[in-house]
Amino acid sequence: MLPDDLLALAKDIAVEAGELLLAKRPARPEVIDTKSSPTDVVTALDRETEDLIRARIKAVRPADAILGEEGGDVPGAVPGQGRVRWVVDPIDGTVNFLYGLPAWAISIGVEVDGEIVAGVVNAVPMGELYTAVKGGGAWLAGERLHCNTGVPLDRALIATGFGYAASRRVVQAEVLAQVLPRVRDIRRGGSCAVDLCSVASGRVDGYYERGTQYWDHAAGGLIAAEAGARIGGLHGKPYNPELTICAAPGLFEELHDLLAALDPERDAPTGA
Ligand code: 2AM
Ligand code: CA
Secondary structure (H helix, E strand, C coil): CCHHHHHHHHHHHHHHHHHHHHHHCCCHHHHHHCCCCHHHHHHHHHHHHHHHHHHHHHHHCCCCEEEECCCEEECCCCCCCCCEEEEEEEEECHHHHHHCCCCCEEEEEEEECCEEEEEEEEEHHHCEEEEEECCCCEEECCEECCCCCCCCHHHCEEEECCCCCHHHHHHHHHHHHHHHHHCCEEECCCCHHHHHHHHHHCCCCEEEECCCCHHHHHHHHHHHHHCCCEEECHHHCCCECCEEEEECCCHHHHHHHHHHHHCCCCCCCCCC
């Protein structure tokens, strides 16, 4: 199957999953007032959506591997050359989903032999379906996306996010206190996948975040890269859970150097 065909399947599945989530998303007061933890409600829907996505993939491509936020890594039956692995986040931006804020998305990336070659981010409440195929550009509603270029750091609008652990947030706040005076402003959108698509579409100039997972940035990372952005970690590392930086070349290096000097990875390793 070609990357275009994988993308077509990923798109269909992301659209169907979006319909399920829209239909089942509880009204906010119902979620907030519930005696059980609000997170449980979201987790149940997360699982249900991921199960749907897994079933749809398996129905068409039973031999493929699937890595999902909720269900772990299910190895494909035919490893080796041409191995396809789907990298799935059923709801990225779960807190926004819970509160009824619009920045949440279904994210599906498709790897062939370890490289993401197709990606879909369905930002359901925004009515925006972002897609990319490696080498084929990034697209939204029939328009090719181009990230902002030529923006110096002191004019850059930078998206970022914070971890769930208080100890990590202390360090993130210290880093942010040094970044904020050196940029145009900061946005905290709440969804890594949507933030990366916002870099792609030029709604922000750059993005950095510590502690996101592979399924958060697999699809959005390809979309941003195909829109001309550079995406990576600190000191030449590929983008990874420790730190993800994304911006047009030029701004990427400026943002990287600022962050590197602030040692943003000095708290406990991700996952700790
Ligand atoms: P999630 O909504 O699926 O949890 C928020 O800053 C962004 O970081 C979201 O994309 C969120 O994904 C992601 N994220 C993933 N792991 C995280 C973690 N341990 N702490 C905070 N955010 C996390
Ligand atoms: Ca996520």
